[in-house]
Structure formats: C-alpha cells, structure tokens
Amino acid sequence: MATAIVQWIDSDYCPEGAEKMRNEPDKVDWVRVMPFVILHLGCFGILWVGVSAFAAWAAVFLYFIRMFAVTGIHHRYFSHKTYSTSRAGQFFLALWAGTTVQRGSLWWAYHHRHHHQHSDEEEDAHSPHVHGFLWSHIGWITSRRNFPTDYSKVKDLAKYPELVWLNRFDLVVPIAYAFSMYGLGALLERYAPGLGTNGWQMLVWGFFVSTTALFHGTACINSMAHLMGKRRYNTTDDSRNSFILAIICLGEGWHNNHHRYQSCTRNGFYWWEIDPTYYGLKLLSYTGLIWGLKSVPQSILDEGMRADHAKSVAASERAEEVHGNTSLRQVLPAAAAIAVATATAAHAELPKKADGPAIHKDLSSELVKPNNPAAPDSGDRVI
C-alpha cells in the first residue's frame, strides 16, 4: 500500500526490484487504480460547474490536440522513431505528450514495442484475444507487473536524463496541465467574462472530461483495433484497419497497415485512408521542429494493392456464387408455383367442364323438341 502511494509520485520506486514486479501474475492493484477512479469521478464535476460553449469546445480541442500527442509523439516518435528532431525538440515533444496523462514516454514506448514483439500472444499485455476486452482496454494498466518501465528495452531513449526524469515523475506535467486549465479559466472569468467560464469549469472540462475521453479513445486501439475492421495484410497477429477508429484516434485506426510496416510516419498508407496525425506531422515538418519523415516503401504499397485486388476478386466470386444460388432459389419456387397454379386451375375447371355437357344437353333437348312449351324463347330465337 505504502509502495503504491509512493509510486504515484516516483514511478521508478520499486523496492522489491522492477524485474520481480514484472514477473508477478496479472492482478488489479486497487491503490494504483485510485488515480483512474479520481479521473473518472472528476467528470461528474460538470454537475456543479455547469457548461459553457467555450469550455465544451475547449474540451474537444484539447482532446484532439492531445490525441495528436499520443499518436504523433508517444507512438510515431518515441515508440517507432519514424521521424527526427533535435534534443530540445524531443524534450518539447515529451512535455506535450506528458499532458496526455498516459504515463511517461519511455513507459509508453516500452509497452508499445513489447506489444509489437508479442502481438496477440500470451506475453502481449493488452491482447483482447488473450485477456479479454476489459483487460485489454483498461485492466492491464492497473496490474503491478505492467507498472515499471523496462529501460533496457528503450535504451535509445533512456540515454537522455531529461526524458528519464519526466518518465520517472510522470505526474509533474499532468498536474501542471491541470493547474494551467484552472488558471486559464480564472483569467478568462476576469478578462473575458462574456465567455461564461471560470477556473473550476475549465478544470473539469479541460482536464477531467477531456482526459477521460482521451484515455478511452486511445484505449480503443488496444481493445478494438485487433477486433474491429478489415485485414489487408496477412500479419501474424489479428490487427485490423478501421475507419471509425482512424477518426477517433487521428489515423491510428489503420492498425493492420501499421502492424505490417511500423517504420513509416503514416498509418494510412493510401490517400483515401485518412490519417490526420500524418498531416499534422507534415505541417510540423515545415516549421523545422521535426524532419526526416519516413515514407511507406513501394513494395509494401504494392503488396497492399495486390492483397486488396485478390480480396475484391474473391468477394465478387462469392457474390456471383450467391447470386447464382439466389437466381435458382427464385426460379425454382416460381416454376413450382406456376405448376401448382396450373394444376389447381385445371382442377378448378373440372366442374365447369362437367357443367358444359349439361348446358349442351339442355340446348340439344330444345333443338329436338322445338314445340316444347317449356322451351325458353331465347332458345328458339338462337336456332
């Protein structure tokens, strides 16, 4: 309990040894869960602080600006190094990524690299196929074994003490971010009262609501990107491409593409695969903050096109097969219906045919007996 509380402040504090901790069985550590509970409970603050258009739009804006940090910085820079920056630029990016409240960049990168190494295997910390949906979405973060950062797996990042410090004290930036939200709201209340916001309202909307949504949006990649969508590349895991997840996570939904080739800056490999993170990084590259964005190799693009083509041919063949069967299914009952109708109609005519001779007989009897007083007038006139 005491260890868990100290770890809230110093995430490298592991008196029993990080390696021992990593070998513990998966289990929810309830003390470590508290920050998550507080984050979610904070959203209920809207009942007290109310809402203003400014605060609500700020929450949306801060969601996307920080989702960009999750995908463009934690993922595409620290985890995969798909572009370059200076040491100062890297520190700035780490601060930006720190506002996402998703632990330090080294912890994030270590776990993500581990995910790529063991995707959908027993070792994968957040595979929905191995551990179930809820565990892959949120449970895995609460487990003690996933708490320490394995610095030996991120040596390229661990050589920068400023990054290690931010990673170790990973609450510093989130707390500064929360205070800045309160400060911004207090300033707006004083200098722009027409906006109708204040410190507490901005803290609730800009920090608690926006960060909780950001957490769940990001977690959808862990829990759903291996369940929902289509597989273009035949990777060894069950990663998928999903347009919906690409919108929620600014391009990360093209997860199957990414599992096939992780070293490029874009996850949407083709122009029609929307990838806002890539567009943002491209814009940032014009400022000189980052450079050396890596493109998708032509061989990977060709492989994807071939796979798409093969799938569309297979789909059209299946459709034809189904259509053929459908035609037969439609033709056979129709033919049967006609046959039944004909037979029924023929049967229905039988009494009429039986009546026929009776009429004929009547007429004949009139013909042979022209003077029959009972004969109808019409009969006489017809003859």
Ligand SMILES: [Zn+2]
């Ligand atoms: Zn994955």
Ligand SMILES: [Zn+2]
């Ligand atoms: Zn990745």
